[in-house]
Amino acid sequence: MSDIMFACVHNAGRSQMAAAFFNKHKTQDGVKGISAGTNPASEVHSVVRSIMLEKDVDLTNITPVKLTPELAKTCSTIITMGCGETCPYVPGVTIIDWKITDPKDKSQDDARKIRDEIETKIKVFIAENNY
Template sequence: MSDIMFACVHNAGRSQMAAAFFNKHKTQDDIRGISAGTNPASEVHPVVKDAMMEIGIDLSRIQPTKLTPELAKTCSTIVTMGCGETCPYVPGVKIIDWSITDPKNKPLEQVRDIRGEIETKIKEFVAENHY
């Protein structure tokens, strides 16, 4: 199995949404989306959980994960979402950067917009790479 990593600083918003959407929209069983953060929060942002639950994706049992070099090496691609210089460089792993607004402390209306932007990017990413 090959992994696609979605990474941000706290692993409590953008990367969680991206991994969930990737796993929803991918068509290949031998690949999965995972997420992690360079400085993980204690939980997924409540507003992110609410926004995702609105569309039937339950993140309530998801725990933010630390992005380690060992975990990164298990991935064929890492899609970063605003972790900048704190995101790891892993030789041989493709790195893609998406500049997406952090949903932390944003009202639900804005988180819905961020959710939509992420889902659109994921659909394009899946189609372009035949996942």
């Protein structure tokens, strides 16, 4: 199996949560969730780090990563979270788009709703694809 890429613009919120939840909930050893952004921020949003700790996921030492065509080629699927046309096209790689609100500058309560939406989508994705 190839890796599953979770991509957004800044790689500081949605995609970080999605990759972390994928790795937390997956049952297959041969696949991992990774995340990247088309224009990565310098760090993961503080509200995201805080609310993920509530789910026993520590993003403290995670740094946003640039989404390059080379990195995308290592994946069988790229799940975008609002980066739309700025995500690279890679032949043979399945692209799925999830329209999810950016948690940047949101209250903790609003960010928790986004986090929980992502976790639910991840669990469904894992179940449907036997990951």
